[in-house]
Amino acid sequence: MKKSGQTSPKTIVGIDYSLNSPAVCVSTNGGTSFSDCYFYYLTSKKKYMGKMLENVLVMNIKNIMVLLRDLKTYLIGYYTYLIHFIKNKQTKIFSLKAILTVQKAKQYFKLLKTVVFLNTDYKKNIIVERLYLVLLKSLPQVKVMLIKKRCTNNLQEHKVLT
Amino acid sequence: MYEQFTRTQGVDLMKVFDVQKLNNPITDIIDSYYIMRAGYEDSISNNI
Numbered sequence: 001m002k003k004s005g006q007t008s009p010k011t012i013v014g015i016d017y018s019l020n021s022p023a024v025c026v027s028t029n030g031g032t033s034f035s036d037c038y039f040y041y042l043t044s045k046k047k048y049m050g051k052m053l054e055n056v057l058v059m060n061i062k063n064i065m066v067l068l069r070d071l072k073t074y075l076i077g078y079y080t081y082l083i084h085f086i087k088n089k090q091t092k093i094f095s096l097k098a099i100l101t102v103q104k105a106k107q108y109f110k111l112l113k114t115v116v117f118l119n120t121d122y123k124k125n126i127i128v129e130r131l132y133l134v135l136l137k138s139l140p141q142v143k144v145m146l147i148k149k150r151c152t153n154n155l156q157e158h159k160v161l162t
Numbered sequence: 163m164y165e166q167f168t169r170t171q172g173v174d175l176m177k178v179f180d181v182q183k184l185n186n187p188i189t190d191i192i193d194s195y196y197i198m199r200a201g202y203e204d205s206i207s208n209n210i
Contacts, residue, residue, distance in 0.1 A: 034173050
């Protein structure tokens with residue numbers, strides 16, 4: 001039972017965005033170990049289109065809906081629309097769906113303290129990054145931070161930019 | 163990063179995905195984990 005003064009764990013989302021193989025790490029209970037997180041990835045390879053582990057799942061409509069139900073967040077919805085937009089260049093459809101999604105997400109995010117972290121590579125993904133920032137920063141109670149990713153073994157090399 | 167992830171988290175994603183070569187989506191999954199961790203550490207130190 002929740003004690004007086006006790007705050008709910010933050011929902012923390014790490015997004016490794018790319019056009020072809022994005023991945024999302026969601027930590028919902030305050031822990032940061034592998035077993036505390038759910039991972040969602042997008043792939044075009046049939047071999048990987050399934051549940052690899054209980055908490056490692058390919059992005060599809062079914063588990064996106066499960067994620068929405070569990071987290072009460074439409075973050076993955078944004079992501080799916082974003083990928084759809086990038087791949088199909090359907091700007092108008094994307095815009096309409098994004099607006100609807102933002103409206104729904106605002107209701108849910110009132111209930112959660114959610115912190116979203118994005119990776120950043122200005123040279124490769126500046127347009128994608130801008131789209132994310134505009135969408136996510138419009139949500140209440142959502143702290144968006146950019147993480148500069150570096151390919152080393154040192155966790156501290158992932159720098160927080162903002 | 164893969165080695166660190168495997169060592170610290172006790173999960174070998176190359177075995178899980180049944181691959182011999184490190185490639186996506188494994189690298190992306192691990193990247194997303196460390197992005198979350200880096201932000202988490204910062205949010206703790208800055209009391210976000």
